[in-house]
Amino acid sequence: MEIFLQQIINGLVQGSVYALVALGYTMVYGILGLINFAHGEVVMMGAMISLSVLTALIGIGLSPFLALPLSLTLAMAGCMALGYGIERIAYRPLRHAPRLAPLITAIGVSIVLQNLAMMIWGRDYHSFPQLFSNHTHQIFGAIISDIQLIIVIAALCIMAGLMLLIHRTRLGRAMRAIAENQHAAQLMGVDVNRVISITFMIGSALAAVAGLMVSANYGLAHYYMGFLLGLKAFTAAVLGGIGNLRGAMLGGLLLGLIESLGAGYIGDITGGFMGSQYQDVFAFLVLIAVLVFRPSGLLGERLAERA
Amino acid sequence: MSLLELSGIGKRFGGLKALTDVSLHIDQGEIYGLIGPNGAGKTTLFNVITGLYQPDSGEFHFNGKSYRTVKPHVLASCGIARTFQNIRLFANLTALENVMIGRHVRTHAGVIGSLLNSRATRLEERACREKAGELLRQVGMTKPHQTLAKNLSYGEQRRLEIARALASEPLLLALDEPAAGMNATETENLKALLENIRKSGVTVLLIEHDVKLIMGLCDRVAVLDYGCKIAEGVPDLVRKDSAVIAAYLGTDDE
Amino acid sequence: MAKLPKYILLLVVVLLPFAIDALLGRGWVRIVDFAMLYIMLALGLNIVVGYAGLLDLGYIAFFAVGAYCYALTGSPHLALAFPQLFPDGLHLSFLVVLPMAALLAGGMGVILGAPTLRLRGDYLAIVTLGFGEIIRIFMNNLNAPVNLTNGPQGISRIDPINIAGMSLNATQKIFGIALPSVHLYFYLFLTFAALVVFVSHRLERSRIGRAWMAIREDEVAASAMGINTRNLKLLAFAMGAAFGGVSGTLFAGFQGFVSPESFSLMESIMVLCMVVLGGMGHIYGVILGGLLLALMPEMLRHSVVPMQQALFGRIIIDPESLRMLLFGTALIAVMLYRPAGLWPSPVRRRELLTDEME
Numbered sequence: 001m002e003i004f005l006q007q008i009i010n011g012l013v014q015g016s017v018y019a020l021v022a023l024g025y026t027m028v029y030g031i032l033g034l035i036n037f038a039h040g041e042v043v044m045m046g047a048m049i050s051l052s053v054l055t056a057l058i059g060i061g062l063s064p065f066l067a068l069p070l071s072l073t074l075a076m077a078g079c080m081a082l083g084y085g086i087e088r089i090a091y092r093p094l095r096h097a098p099r100l101a102p103l104i105t106a107i108g109v110s111i112v113l114q115n116l117a118m119m120i121w122g123r124d125y126h127s128f129p130q131l132f133s134n135h136t137h138q139i140f141g142a143i144i145s146d147i148q149l150i151i152v153i154a155a156l157c158i159m160a161g162l163m164l165l166i167h168r169t170r171l172g173r174a175m176r177a178i179a180e181n182q183h184a185a186q187l188m189g190v191d192v193n194r195v196i197s198i199t200f201m202i203g204s205a206l207a208a209v210a211g212l213m214v215s216a217n218y219g220l221a222h223y224y225m226g227f228l229l230g231l232k233a234f235t236a237a238v239l240g241g242i243g244n245l246r247g248a249m250l251g252g253l254l255l256g257l258i259e260s261l262g263a264g265y266i267g268d269i270t271g272g273f274m275g276s277q278y279q280d281v282f283a284f285l286v287l288i289a290v291l292v293f294r295p296s297g298l299l300g301e302r303l304a305e306r307a
Numbered sequence: 308m309s310l311l312e313l314s315g316i317g318k319r320f321g322g323l324k325a326l327t328d329v330s331l332h333i334d335q336g337e338i339y340g341l342i343g344p345n346g347a348g349k350t351t352l353f354n355v356i357t358g359l360y361q362p363d364s365g366e367f368h369f370n371g372k373s374y375r376t377v378k379p380h381v382l383a384s385c386g387i388a389r390t391f392q393n394i395r396l397f398a399n400l401t402a403l404e405n406v407m408i409g410r411h412v413r414t415h416a417g418v419i420g421s422l423l424n425s426r427a428t429r430l431e432e433r434a435c436r437e438k439a440g441e442l443l444r445q446v447g448m449t450k451p452h453q454t455l456a457k458n459l460s461y462g463e464q465r466r467l468e469i470a471r472a473l474a475s476e477p478l479l480l481a482l483d484e485p486a487a488g489m490n491a492t493e494t495e496n497l498k499a500l501l502e503n504i505r506k507s508g509v510t511v512l513l514i515e516h517d518v519k520l521i522m523g524l525c526d527r528v529a530v531l532d533y534g535c536k537i538a539e540g541v542p543d544l545v546r547k548d549s550a551v552i553a554a555y556l557g558t559d560d561e
Numbered sequence: 562m563a564k565l566p567k568y569i570l571l572l573v574v575v576l577l578p579f580a581i582d583a584l585l586g587r588g589w590v591r592i593v594d595f596a597m598l599y600i601m602l603a604l605g606l607n608i609v610v611g612y613a614g615l616l617d618l619g620y621i622a623f624f625a626v627g628a629y630c631y632a633l634t635g636s637p638h639l640a641l642a643f644p645q646l647f648p649d650g651l652h653l654s655f656l657v658v659l660p661m662a663a664l665l666a667g668g669m670g671v672i673l674g675a676p677t678l679r680l681r682g683d684y685l686a687i688v689t690l691g692f693g694e695i696i697r698i699f700m701n702n703l704n705a706p707v708n709l710t711n712g713p714q715g716i717s718r719i720d721p722i723n724i725a726g727m728s729l730n731a732t733q734k735i736f737g738i739a740l741p742s743v744h745l746y747f748y749l750f751l752t753f754a755a756l757v758v759f760v761s762h763r764l765e766r767s768r769i770g771r772a773w774m775a776i777r778e779d780e781v782a783a784s785a786m787g788i789n790t791r792n793l794k795l796l797a798f799a800m801g802a803a804f805g806g807v808s809g810t811l812f813a814g815f816q817g818f819v820s821p822e823s824f825s826l827m828e829s830i831m832v833l834c835m836v837v838l839g840g841m842g843h844i845y846g847v848i849l850g851g852l853l854l855a856l857m858p859e860m861l862r863h864s865v866v867p868m869q870q871a872l873f874g875r876i877i878i879d880p881e882s883l884r885m886l887l888f889g890t891a892l893i894a895v896m897l898y899r900p901a902g903l904w905p906s907p908v909r910r911r912e913l914l915t916d917e918m919e
Contacts, residue, residue, distance in 0.1 A: 109889065284694060397778035398779075408774075411771075421769055
């Protein structure tokens, strides 16, 4: 029972990170109908920037309570610039090109970012500095650390904030209008290019936060971390219904749970034939199953056939 | 003898009833017109007839056979060819290749035949090429047949689409607003082309906004409004039908 | 371009390994051998991506299937997994394994393709990527409880390719001419590459090829033309996968060793780069792309490393990262400025010219 609860907690923590990254995919998809394949690498850049700034600041003796927000702000700024740049260079010129074209440029962007990161930060794992005492809480025998608690709470707050932004502000209304009908929105005076740029920037800021959370949770960051994380977050977005914000959150949490429960129990299920090293397979299986049986996802509307 | 017979066709999208209990029949060798105000369900009905949508209810008979759920490619091989309202050519292929693809259901070469380049395949290929060229000339294509479809003018693209549809030697040729965006001369040419097609024995189903074209060309016309068939008959009678006039001009009590 | 008589072209190609050997050294013949394998892979992927327009990001998985197929059946490895059944391993002949691998990879192509065919292009890309990763995860972990793949260490001591009692791993005398192993493999790969070119060429101008291109251009219109889009997409998947499987078998025999590392996502992307950069759907463009990208790492290694050492006294950017940076940038640049690739098919090029003249 404790193990079960522990897996649930781990799943929720991991799931909140997936949810934040999935939001980035889903926002862009909702507005442009495009899979921003390079989003995972933005998360990685966020993690690497925040981690190196944080390490430097702690190194000069700054208090963690100052260093953490400062490094996060810098990472967010960096990622926002990155997101803006990616959209301008790799996506905007191809907005009316065949669908494969932006996907291929996105792969190009991913490769460039990954190798840039490798050149800047090297091939080694970077460890997350010890900021707080490793305080943990016990819930019915399961353990949750302070950092994990902060991750879940922060993720929930950010998601609530994003919902307010989308549903209560002028900008959010413009975003929803473009998602409905880009051309009509333009005719109504919405500056489409500006809103799209802002969408990429918001998504990238969320990616930066997620990047910091991942490296805090695992205690590590690495130039290659973006690929798998991005793929899983995309899975989460599809699971919830791509283009749907609530779906991305639900999908993220669910995927986190599926993964951690799956990894925890796969040994028992297969009679020891497969162990937790197959954890990464679950995300792909979920992705394939969803796309085959319910391509619209849990909360998505039916994708209309373009006739 | 009726070539196509629909009875009680219904189709809904979510809460929207796009088609309600539509029944009609198209006779062998006629030009049948389908008109109606915007949003009346013309294109939906058209997509049901060509297999792109599956009807929720009703029966579908074509050429003496009954169909339930059918895929577009099956209907195409049974003899229904279509064009699209917003032209859908194979943009990066040549005009000739477009028409040759239209002959897909009338040719048979498979992987093995193509690899061996057998005599049968070569003959079929040559015949296909010749037939395609002939069709292009028939619809009045003046540009070189090696021109990419995307580089043709609007009117030429419309004609190429008709040639591509004719390439499958259909029993029923279904045209979705072929005159849309055409000027008066082009429309006249289209009219002559359709007359010729009919003379060659192909039945034509025509959706059109241009009421003049429909009235001058069609043997019979059906009028759709809000997904229901409100009138059907020879053009002169339909034109005088009070329900039709109401649908197009609005009724007094609205 | 003036047409060279075919026999001159043939003569040039036949003499090529000797020329490379004499001018650049034997190591370069080996590099060209690998380039030929990549060209085969690229041509196989070209059927899926270039003709049928299905973006497959997990293509290397089929290469892996072919490679492991021969690695398992043509090495002592099976003795580890099933000591009772195969005390010395199963040493099947290459010529027996080759069709098996092609069939198996083709079958895998159909199995992996079937659930994804209803998906739009970009979803398809991600699902195939996922499939590719799943296969790699299994290769990495299927060393327990039964040691099937030997995990990350991979399988070694694979039998060299043996044709008509002649091992390709040793120098052989043919018509009195001594042919070193790398030359023999060159001719073997050349034969297979020519076969793949032949198949692509014939299909491209056939009813099947046209149907694929119709699907690529507009799937709805294609099905309205009576094209059974599902079957034809599966056919493209299967044929592309079969070519991948064949190249994989050749690869395993040539290298004598396979490990999951050779089948990473980056390899899939590299093969895709070859197709995209060269010219999607154009055989010669794809060959050019394959040649360029397969030779590039070697050229970089031979130019960038000494250059950096001369300039800075040490290596600042390692050639591998530089290569990947160039790949990434090239992908973006080609899509933005030359979407039909470096060497697009003649029809398209002619059209581009007429566009400029008008």
